[in-house]
Amino acid sequence: MNAARVLGATYAADRTEPLHLRRRPRAGLNVMRLLLILVALGFLVLFIGMPLVVVFSQALSKGWHTYVAAIADPNALAAIRLTVLVAAIAVPSNLVFGVAASWAIAKFEFRGKSALITLIDLPFAVSPVISGLIYVLLFGASGWFGPWLMEHDIRIMFAVPGIVLATTFVTFPFVARELIPVMQAQGKDDEETALSLGASGWQTFWFVTLPNIRWGLLYGVLLCNARAMGEFGAVSVVSGHIRGLTNTMPLHVEILYNEYNYAAAFAVASLLALLALMTLAGKSLLEWRRPELKYGALSADRQTKRGMT
């Protein structure tokens, strides 16, 4: 009893002492906080908000008619088609590669694993222009494979294959980078269980692994697609800027801009900006859906409990 009282007393002392020492948020701190928030907001508006507004206002500065005309221009349409085509090839290939690589890295132990992880990061570390130059050095007229390719009449540089290659290289890490942590966090228990239940490797992948990673995968694909359509540097080096043939949307924007055709340049740019906004919206939707799924299970749990009592 006595001991309890003593313990109680020290406990109370422990609780009260820090309260005396604890600093209350003072007015000065509030001003500081406000200032920091303003600086951050100002930065956001200046560097991200304003450019977006400028893109759309410039695009529409000469009215709807010019806007539609700029996009309906045959060269612009060709650029849009090419961009979509390149993304349609680069994104699925990186999807397959990314899933395979992250599956291997997260679920297996093998020699050279860290080398593979470094390789996957390489496109992030290298400047896109250098990435483009690599392909010129490999497949260009005076490159390693250039003469052989010329002999067999295969065009890679300044043609669609080169653009696809450069884009695939630059967007290489997106899917894998997104999936590796997801897969590592999930561990191998589910897959090992499936195998012990008699599932084949493919069945394990389709029925167990893929459903577990689907949200991360979708997220990675969205980012990969945004970058594939927006890539400028690497594509600029390998494309040759042939109007109506090897110009992607970003390259087309640059050409129009250099010709002082601002309204048209911004009209095409606004399409890219729209794509970016849609990607971000999709991404937020995903982030919103994932916890929503969890809460859905929780509320169902609550319902069953209520049903049982």
Place this chain on the structure above:
Amino acid sequence: MSISLRGVSKQFGLFAALDDIDLDVPGGALLALLGPSGCGKTTLLRIIAGLETPERGQVYFGGQDATLWPVRERKVGFVFQHYALFRHMTVEENVAFGLRVKPWRERPSRTEIRNKVRSLLELVQLDWAGPRFPAQLSGGQRQRIALARALAVDPQVLLLDEPFGALDTRVRHELRRWLRRLHDELHFTSVFVTHDQQEALDVADTIVVLNRGRIEQVGAPGEVFDAPVSGFVHRFLGEVNELPVRFEQGRARVGPLDLAASEGIAPGSVALVRPHELEVLSEGAGWPAVVSAVREIGAIARLELAVEGRAQGDAPLEAEISRERLANEHFKVGQNVQLRLRRWRIYPAAA
């Protein structure tokens, strides 16, 4: 199906997880692999399952060399500590998984699958849970679903990796009972891994004690508890008092007690006495001690006892008596008592 291991070794980098393991699991046995964390018990289980391959040695299933058989061909049910239920599938779909992935020709019809799933869910007493998702079940329920799922493919061997480790004491106790009953009804060979000696003693009919990748002892629960072959096994299977053996005039002594036979006792040996083997008497002849603490723990009471000549850093001796005796004898802190050793075992220093 009987399982045999011959000279199985496994290395992780420089660390020898398993070192030359020989083990026979007779068909129909319920065997516990018991040991502290890092002793290699889980690795051994995974080697039996085919989830790891041994560097050396052979694994035999019913006399056939199964060392290189892939997991899916071994027909083992494997249950993980954290259940590993497929969270995007309902309970029914989870249990049906092993049947649905069978090759087209061996796959039972939809009705057969449905009936089998229903009977399995009844077996684990969760027939109402079919359309639920794993997230909607409690830990104990999830582990029972994991078991039902493993049983769906009619395994001849059931392997469980710390199956009750993540559950609270009461649920764990219930599931132990239930696993034992299930095993007795279905007659498969079961091997489970645990670090909890109570669980091993309670459930298994054979216990394999592992230490640092080697087997210390194999035996029935009573056998390993009563006749441990090493100090490690003795200490691991329950609490012990450690009493150093002294030599006086060529006779081995523990405390003031003369150990009749001193042959074969090396210097530095230690006598291990379990708390219930230490008798506490309020009077008479014995080893004088002073009660330094009395703790009442449910049906039993523990006395901490200070004896003369024990080094400063050593833990006080502990004796276990019934609450009834405590009430009759009125042991109190500070009281002088006499100790007697009812049983003891002596081990050389290194063990």
